[in-house]
Amino acid sequence: MTDEREITLTVNGTEHTIEVEPRRLLVHAIREDLDMTGTHIGCDTGNCGACTVLKDGEPIKSCLMFAAQADGAEILTVEGMEDLPEADDIHPLQEGFREEHGLQCGYCTPGMLMAGKALLDEHPDPDEETIRDAISGNLCRCTGYQNIVRSIEYAAEELENRAAADGGAVAADGATDGGPAASPEGGHAAPEFGGDADTFCGREDCCGGPDGADPFDRDALLDDAGDADDTADADAGTDANDRGDTK
Amino acid sequence: MSSEPDTPDAETEYQHDDDGGPDPEKHCGHGRGGMGEEVTRKEDKRFITGRGNYVDDIKKPGMLHCEIVRSPHAHARIEEIDGSRAEAMDGVVAVLTAEDLLEHDLATMPTLMDDTQDVLVNEKVKFQSQEVAAVIATDRYAAKDGAQKVEVDYDVLDPVVDAEEALEEDAPLVRDELEDQEDNHIFDWDTGDKEATETVFDEAAVTVEEDMLYQRLHPAPIETCGAVADWDPGMDKMTVHMTSQAPHAHRTLFSQVSGIPEHKVRIVSPDVGGGFGNKVPIYPGYVVAAAASYVLEEPVKWIEERSENIQTTGFARDYDMTGELAATEDGVIEGVKVDVLANHGAYNAAAQPSKFPAGFFNIFTGSYDIEAAYGSLTAAFTNTAPGGVAYRCSFRVTEAVYLIERMVKVLADELEMDPAEIRRRNFIPSDAFPYESATGWNYDSGDYEKALDKALEMADYDHYREEQQRRIEEDADKLIGIGISSFTEVVGAGPGKQCDIAGIEMFDSADLRVNPTGNAVLRVGVQTQGQGHETTFAQIVAEELGMDVDSITVEHGDTDTEPYGLGTYGSRSTPVAGAAAAVAARKVRDKAKSIAANELEAAEEDIEWERESGEFHVAGAPDRSITITEIAAGAYMNHPGDEEPGLEAVNYYDPPEMTYPFGSYIVIVEIDRETGEVDFEKFVAVDDCGNRINPMIIEGQIHGGLAQGIGTAMLEKVTYDDNGNVTGGDFMNYLLPTANEIPNFDTGHTVTPSPHHPIGAKGVGESPTVGSPPAIVNAVVDAMSHAGVTHVEMPMTPDVVWETLDEVGLAHQPAHNVEFDLGDDAEPADD
Numbered sequence A: 001m002t003d004e005r006e007i008t009l010t011v012n013g014t015e016h017t018i019e020v021e022p023r024r025l026l027v028h029a030i031r032e033d034l035d036m037t038g039t040h041i042g043c044d045t046g047n048c049g050a051c052t053v054l055k056d057g058e059p060i061k062s063c064l065m066f067a068a069q070a071d072g073a074e075i076l077t078v079e080g081m082e083d084l085p086e087a088d089d090i091h092p093l094q095e096g097f098r099e100e101h102g103l104q105c106g107y108c109t110p111g112m113l114m115a116g117k118a119l120l121d122e123h124p125d126p127d128e129e130t131i132r133d134a135i136s137g138n139l140c141r142c143t144g145y146q147n148i149v150r151s152i153e154y155a156a157e158e159l160e161n162r163a164a165a166d167g168g169a170v171a172a173d174g175a176t177d178g179g180p181a182a183s184p185e186g187g188h189a190a191p192e193f194g195g196d197a198d199t200f201c202g203r204e205d206c207c208g209g210p211d212g213a214d215p216f217d218r219d220a221l222l223d224d225a226g227d228a229d230d231t232a233d234a235d236a237g238t239d240a241n242d243r244g245d246t247k
Numbered sequence B: 001m002s003s004e005p006d007t008p009d010a011e012t013e014y015q016h017d018d019d020g021g022p023d024p025e026k027h028c029g030h031g032r033g034g035m036g037e038e039v040t041r042k043e044d045k046r047f048i049t050g051r052g053n054y055v056d057d058i059k060k061p062g063m064l065h066c067e068i069v070r071s072p073h074a075h076a077r078i079e080e081i082d083g084s085r086a087e088a089m090d091g092v093v094a095v096l097t098a099e100d101l102l103e104h105d106l107a108t109m110p111t112l113m114d115d116t117q118d119v120l121v122n123e124k125v126k127f128q129s130q131e132v133a134a135v136i137a138t139d140r141y142a143a144k145d146g147a148q149k150v151e152v153d154y155d156v157l158d159p160v161v162d163a164e165e166a167l168e169e170d171a172p173l174v175r176d177e178l179e180d181q182e183d184n185h186i187f188d189w190d191t192g193d194k195e196a197t198e199t200v201f202d203e204a205a206v207t208v209e210e211d212m213l214y215q216r217l218h219p220a221p222i223e224t225c226g227a228v229a230d231w232d233p234g235m236d237k238m239t240v241h242m243t244s245q246a247p248h249a250h251r252t253l254f255s256q257v258s259g260i261p262e263h264k265v266r267i268v269s270p271d272v273g274g275g276f277g278n279k280v281p282i283y284p285g286y287v288v289a290a291a292a293s294y295v296l297e298e299p300v301k302w303i304e305e306r307s308e309n310i311q312t313t314g315f316a317r318d319y320d321m322t323g324e325l326a327a328t329e330d331g332v333i334e335g336v337k338v339d340v341l342a343n344h345g346a347y348n349a350a351a352q353p354s355k356f357p358a359g360f361f362n363i364f365t366g367s368y369d370i371e372a373a374y375g376s377l378t379a380a381f382t383n384t385a386p387g388g389v390a391y392r393c394s395f396r397v398t399e400a401v402y403l404i405e406r407m408v409k410v411l412a413d414e415l416e417m418d419p420a421e422i423r424r425r426n427f428i429p430s431d432a433f434p435y436e437s438a439t440g441w442n443y444d445s446g447d448y449e450k451a452l453d454k455a456l457e458m459a460d461y462d463h464y465r466e467e468q469q470r471r472i473e474e475d476a477d478k479l480i481g482i483g484i485s486s487f488t489e490v491v492g493a494g495p496g497k498q499c500d501i502a503g504i505e506m507f508d509s510a511d512l513r514v515n516p517t518g519n520a521v522l523r524v525g526v527q528t529q530g531q532g533h534e535t536t537f538a539q540i541v542a543e544e545l546g547m548d549v550d551s552i553t554v555e556h557g558d559t560d561t562e563p564y565g566l567g568t569y570g571s572r573s574t575p576v577a578g579a580a581a582a583v584a585a586r587k588v589r590d591k592a593k594s595i596a597a598n599e600l601e602a603a604e605e606d607i608e609w610e611r612e613s614g615e616f617h618v619a620g621a622p623d624r625s626i627t628i629t630e631i632a633a634g635a636y637m638n639h640p641g642d643e644e645p646g647l648e649a650v651n652y653y654d655p656p657e658m659t660y661p662f663g664s665y666i667v668i669v670e671i672d673r674e675t676g677e678v679d680f681e682k683f684v685a686v687d688d689c690g691n692r693i694n695p696m697i698i699e700g701q702i703h704g705g706l707a708q709g710i711g712t713a714m715l716e717k718v719t720y721d722d723n724g725n726v727t728g729g730d731f732m733n734y735l736l737p738t739a740n741e742i743p744n745f746d747t748g749h750t751v752t753p754s755p756h757h758p759i760g761a762k763g764v765g766e767s768p769t770v771g772s773p774p775a776i777v778n779a780v781v782d783a784m785s786h787a788g789v790t791h792v793e794m795p796m797t798p799d800v801v802w803e804t805l806d807e808v809g810l811a812h813q814p815a816h817n818v819e820f821d822l823g824d825d826a827e828p829a830d831d
């Protein structure tokens, strides 16, 4: 059509120059011009959050912004999560969603991951209310949110453990890239079900249980954290109990 | 099932611990991901990494985009459509109207209830946003531009949106194109024994009656409906990727509508972003995309916007009900009566098995042993979107459960009895199964009291009853309400002779092929929209065949490769396709025995299969054993001369009966007497879905369904104004609950296996949506019942609750004594 203009978007670290009409929505530029279809569309009123991406580190609804408004911006989408410095094979948030069954149809998941990422960048150790607030702009019709909250808690704990284990190295790396601002201030317990969950049934008293299979040496991590304060310890205990109740 | 091989007894074979969990001795010990294990989902990786493949993600060379022009009026005659200005625009390839479709005999399509719906309006618009024309263009923006330039002249008519008004004599006629249709009446239906029920009511010591509306809802999956149709003139073949919960049935219907032979139609339902009944019917958009692709010989994509989804595709419920109970002084229920006025919208497009115009609504005797029951229903056309789909529900069982569970609370209040006690007094006793209800349902198994007792204990019931009393006595600012629902579901349709969709019996299927290297592919006729079939069904095969769950791939959703099945809705996947998977695996196991005999040089009768190890061995000689992997190799490389090579089995499973999952939910709410706000203090859900395949997935399903139940009870309603304008037709006005409205749930379970299901499973996905709304409404009513409140209509928004409080003198004015009028825009001042 008429009036196209050239814009530059750096998406997941790669710079792209594309021609767009001024009215083209950012979400369409990402999905259709750049063929990254992980970011979804679920409404026409800015209510569902399926289109959430990070723009210069801030979570935005990419259906509410023109691509041209994002000219020159750094965008993070779900496709970029595996390559973030805090990701191993996959990002701890992605791991959390799988381990805690934080998704069903998966349609809201990329937006939830982005909302979760924005939250943890800001608050590495959020309480449940903060998590619920942070994802309240993202609708999920499948999960009832409870397991999404747990998934984000899982990631927060995992990131803290790593930060503690690395003596803060990851946090330092991450800070330059909008990565996790995880500071090793809390001595959170290791994720309850670490390791090979594909063959672990989830029950403590069975299949070797997390105690037998846990690849994260909880005590060692707590020791490493050294200055872990008491409050954080108490929190960790409550979290673990909450999970135990309904598993 | 003619040839069911080697069937274990579902009641004893799959052992459970006291709590209903898997018995570590017998099951968890396998560690191969079989029944009862919390295996993380095989499908998750693609979704968490952005590699899912939903319909809107599909891009084909030369693909065009379709935008539908919709009527702004609810009721209007079309005088003229002029697409010439649109056609002249850059990027617009074609404008289609009913006239174009008529040429190809595609102007109308059948609904699932055998009505005929316009694909594009031919003469008269019957509801707002109905499909009037379609613009096909090279990109989605050009298509939208084009749609705005299509000029339509309407002769606007008076609409009727309310079902009761629609049945009045001088109401505007919605369906004047139908011969013999002189009013808006669609059908009458009744069930049970009217005379016997009247007699019981005449003689009863106590009767109660209550009116209640199950409001119009929309399933609103986060992914809307859409399709990419691709006609291949070289192969004479139509491929449609579409958001379908029932791809095989859709192929048959597509073929019938289009005249393209069925083997030349391929429907693929790729990843689907939630269905909940919304993606069971066929919608005009799918047909338009296919017609456009056929005419233009290019792929055509149609993706619905959210407002189009809510305003035009299958709504649910909209049953205006009156319930009555007859009982003795001490609370024994003797009779139940129901009268319903159903708003079906502009077409009869409900999604029910064809012999059930009101679905399974006549299971309204619920979990109770009631001697006499009678129900009657009238359905009406109105100028609203067509629907009546089963929103996470087995065909109107949701309305039935709401009715009976609400009425039991009404009766308890009338008799001043404890609502738990009155339920206990009327439950079908656990030794009465199989049980035939007054309206003819054959309940397979149940232990209702056990589930209720467990829920009461988890909820700390007695404590909250005391707390409730204390607050009443102290005239506290916040009231406590305790709601119970002890529901029974009926799921897993067929049997085929009883249940069919457009004549096709509701069986389902599984095709299991073990490869030479010992891994396997299971293809099923159902289709997942988030339920986790790729994991659950692999677990069934892992259990029955002694394989590791990781070596089994489950495929679904492609009519070219999968066996014919009726699809996923009505919680039928586990009861029907899950059964087919188990039977297919057992057939493979039987054949494996002959190969094992050959490999181990023993007689076939002497080969035994051991569930624990998953291995085959010679009877009495456990160390002469062989695994399924070795057997698979044998089947292809050293097959016994008297057997066919290969290791594969297919099963088409026609269930002998439906299954009857049940549960007890207890909701404890706190109501703010100043604002009418309702807070969930505690939400306990005890479910019994028979033997459990993957507890993690089951709990996830329950959480999701409970959240939908909260949406139903507290927030959601599709509303219309008198002119037929949809006033609750997008996510600004149709409110889905967010993480802030949903509490944490305490889930528990009991296990009462289905005696007729091969693995004793019953299906679970819908129990929470079915069971929770009455528990929530009962809780809110319970908080105010001491002041005489017997009912509050859904959705129970704060203003509705506050007005109810006010009516019975329970409302408190804000502490700072500022009077305010809810009708006023001004917020109450804050000190």
Ligand code: FES
Pocket: A040, A041, A042, A043, A044, A045, A046, A047, A048, A049, A050, A051, A052, A061, A062, A063, A064
């Ligand atoms: S698509 Fe952006 S908020 Fe719904």
Ligand code: FES
Pocket: A102, A103, A104, A105, A106, A107, A108, A109, A139, A140, A141, A142, A143, B222, B273, B274, B530
């Ligand atoms: S997982 Fe389906 S919408 Fe969230």
